[in-house]
Amino acid sequence: xxxxxxxxxxxxxxxxxxxxxxxxxxxxxxxxxxxxxxxxxxxxxxxxxxxxxxxxxxxxxxxxxxxxxxxxxxxxxxxxxxxxxxxxxxxxxxxxxxxxxxxxxxxxxxxxxxxxxxxxxxxxxxxxxxxxxxxxxxxxxxxxxxxxxxxxxxxxxxxxxxxxxxxxxxxxxxxxxxxxxxxxxxxxxxxxxxxxxxxxxxxxxxxxxxxxxxxxxxxxxxxxxxxxxxxxxxxxxxxxxxxxxxxxxxxxxxxxxxxxxxxxxxxxxxxxxxxxxxxxxxxxxxxxxx
Numbered sequence: 001x002x003x004x005x006x007x008x009x010x011x012x013x014x015x016x017x018x019x020x021x022x023x024x025x026x027x028x029x030x031x032x033x034x035x036x037x038x039x040x041x042x043x044x045x046x047x048x049x050x051x052x053x054x055x056x057x058x059x060x061x062x063x064x065x066x067x068x069x070x071x072x073x074x075x076x077x078x079x080x081x082x083x084x085x086x087x088x089x090x091x092x093x094x095x096x097x098x099x100x101x102x103x104x105x106x107x108x109x110x111x112x113x114x115x116x117x118x119x120x121x122x123x124x125x126x127x128x129x130x131x132x133x134x135x136x137x138x139x140x141x142x143x144x145x146x147x148x149x150x151x152x153x154x155x156x157x158x159x160x161x162x163x164x165x166x167x168x169x170x171x172x173x174x175x176x177x178x179x180x181x182x183x184x185x186x187x188x189x190x191x192x193x194x195x196x197x198x199x200x201x202x203x204x205x206x207x208x209x210x211x212x213x214x215x216x217x218x219x220x221x222x223x224x225x226x227x228x229x230x231x232x233x234x235x236x237x238x239x240x241x242x243x244x245x246x247x248x249x250x251x252x253x254x255x256x257x258x259x260x261x262x263x264x265x266x267x268x269x270x271x272x273x274x275x276x277x278x279x280x281x282x283x284x285x286x287x288x289x290x
Contacts, residue, residue, distance in 0.1 A: 003030045006201065007056045007098075009089070010063030011035050014157040015103060018194035019060060026198075032056065035063075041085040047092045058201055059093050061086055061102045064133070068107070071129040072250040082132035083139060090144035099206060100144055101197050106153035106185060106214075108134040111254020116218075118260045119151075119210045127251035137210070148200055149210045150193070150264075153257055154224075157190035158285045167225045168286060171234040181222035181241035185257040186214040189278035199268050207267050212259035215275035227276060231283045 006023060010016045011033035023031040032054050040046050041063055050056070065071060065081040086102055093100040107130035108123040125131040140147050156162040164187075170177055196213055200206075219227070222241045229237060244255070261272060 003028055004058060004201065005030045005032065005054055005056050006058045006060060007032045007034065007050065007054065009034055009039065009041050009059070009061050011038075013062055014155055014160045014162060014190045015193060016062040017159045018157055018190040019062060019197065021191065022194045022198045041089060042080050044088045044092070047088055048096075051092050051096055051098060056096070056098050059089055059098055059100045060197055060201075061089055061100065064103065066129070068127060068129045068253070069250040071127065071132070075128050075132075078128055078132045079135075082129070083135045086136040087139040087143060090140040090147055093147070094144035099201075100140065100147040101200060102136070102140055102147060102149050103193075104137050104149050104151040104210075105130065105133045106151060106254060106257035106259055108137065108151065109254055109257055111183075111256050113256055116258040116260035117212065119212055119263055126254070129251060146206070146208045148206075148208055150197065151210065151212050151259060152188045152193055153185050153214045153259060154187040155190055155193070156187060156282065158282055158289065159190075163187075163221070163224070164228055164279065164282060165286065167228045168232050168234070168283070171225075171229045171232065171237040171239075174237055176238045176240065177225065178240045178242040178247070179222045179225045180244055180247055181220045182243050183253055183255055183257075184218055184220050185254070186216070186218055186259065187224060187275045187279065188214040189273075189275075189282055191281075192273060192278055196264065196268070196270070199270065203268070209263075211264040211267070212261050213264050213272070214259050214261065215278050216261075216272050217275045218258045219275065224275075227279060228283070231276075231280050232287065
């Protein structure tokens with residue numbers, strides 16, 4: 001059986017690190033891990049050279065500009081990484097017969113729904129970050145309609161900078177925290193997302209299109225923080241709820257961005273873990289690494 005050559009961009013980020021875990025376990029995979037030092041994904045020739053020299057069968061794009069607030073004043077760089085780079089990856093994949101899996105976000109929606117967002121709901125981003133991710137999706141579909149786009153939300157892992165790690169650190173160092181209680185969504189453990197991406201690649205039939213993936217359930221940032229502290233055994237920090245109005249940020253965030261995962265569950269025949277189950281798994285790793 002021939003090995004699958006899989007190119008991972010953004011390999012040092014949260015999702016990229018988890019992709020290493022799931023791919024390195026598979027003896028039938030040859031993974032090419034790249035981050036900005038190894039591959040400039042804004043350089044069309046560099047992408048083509050990498051794809052051809054490694055005979056790439058699949059590209060998993062884990063790279064993105066994800067600093068939501070900073071994006072408001074860094075539109076040029078955000079556009080370069082979230083629109084131009086994915087378009088170049090899609091063009092190269094299409095040209096050379098490789099399959100692209102691209103990761104997008106719940107921020108393509110405005111958050112005014114009162115039911116989970118489906119893949120065919122119209123996008124209506126309210127931030128530079130959300131707008132560039134929506135544009136990136138559109139460009140990919142235009143140049144490589146055979147691609148898979150997975151929208152996710154509230155991503156965290158034991159690596160890098162994320163909400164779970166920040167709330168754990170602040171919970172251990174502060175007596176009081178104020179956390180927004182009127183923004184509701186679903187956390188996503190990066191390892192679960194990586195496993196789903198691997199499942200798509202392993203399918204006998206390729207399933208192009210847009211999919212939604214997060215863990216199961218819905219929760220506010222405030223309640224999520226309480227759960228993080230409870231599971232991590234943090235008892236010395238008093239967490240207080242506040243509203244979005246009390247905590248203004250440069251970028252407007254969706255008030256409700258729960259994603260409907262019916263399509264991905266039906267397509268792959270999978271069950272998705274509840275957010276608390278996956279959060280416990282992640283915090284156990286963080287506690288063991290202390």
